[in-house]
Amino acid sequence: MIVETPPQPKKHRSHGNPEAKIQAECVTWLWNERPETRGTFIHIPNEGNRRNKMDGAVRKALGVISGAPDCFLFLARKGFYGLAVEFKTETGMQSEAQKTFGVKLELNGYKYVIIRNLEAFKKTINWYLD
Numbered sequence: 001m002i003v004e005t006p007p008q009p010k011k012h013r014s015h016g017n018p019e020a021k022i023q024a025e026c027v028t029w030l031w032n033e034r035p036e037t038r039g040t041f042i043h044i045p046n047e048g049n050r051r052n053k054m055d056g057a058v059r060k061a062l063g064v065i066s067g068a069p070d071c072f073l074f075l076a077r078k079g080f081y082g083l084a085v086e087f088k089t090e091t092g093m094q095s096e097a098q099k100t101f102g103v104k105l106e107l108n109g110y111k112y113v114i115i116r117n118l119e120a121f122k123k124t125i126n127w128y129l130d
Helices: 018-033 053-061 096-107 118-129
Strands: 041-043 071-073 083-087 111-115
Touching: 018 041, 018 083, 018 118, 083 096, 083 118, 096 111, 111 118
Parallel strands: 083 111
Antiparallel strands: 041 071, 071 083
């Protein structure tokens, strides 16, 4: 006799890195719609293998700082020296290190923004560059 189990409700699981997906979507839009930013908008590689102490030590020696934004636009506009971008999901929260870093940037003349989706990114970039 075959016993069939009833379908189980799917558990909500996050696949991959949702912040990276938002970032990739935004960078693709930026490079296609605002080509003048090519070569001036960079990703700050602050992520890494957090399970490997050697990787962490090397990254720290290279200047990785906790709380640094995900990306930076090296164009001075609107009275700011540049634009720092932190990508978060709709429910993502900043760490204390990110909050502190953002305040330091703003106190030193940079614009710091948190972006949660492509539309917010478009609006911010268009405001900043136009």
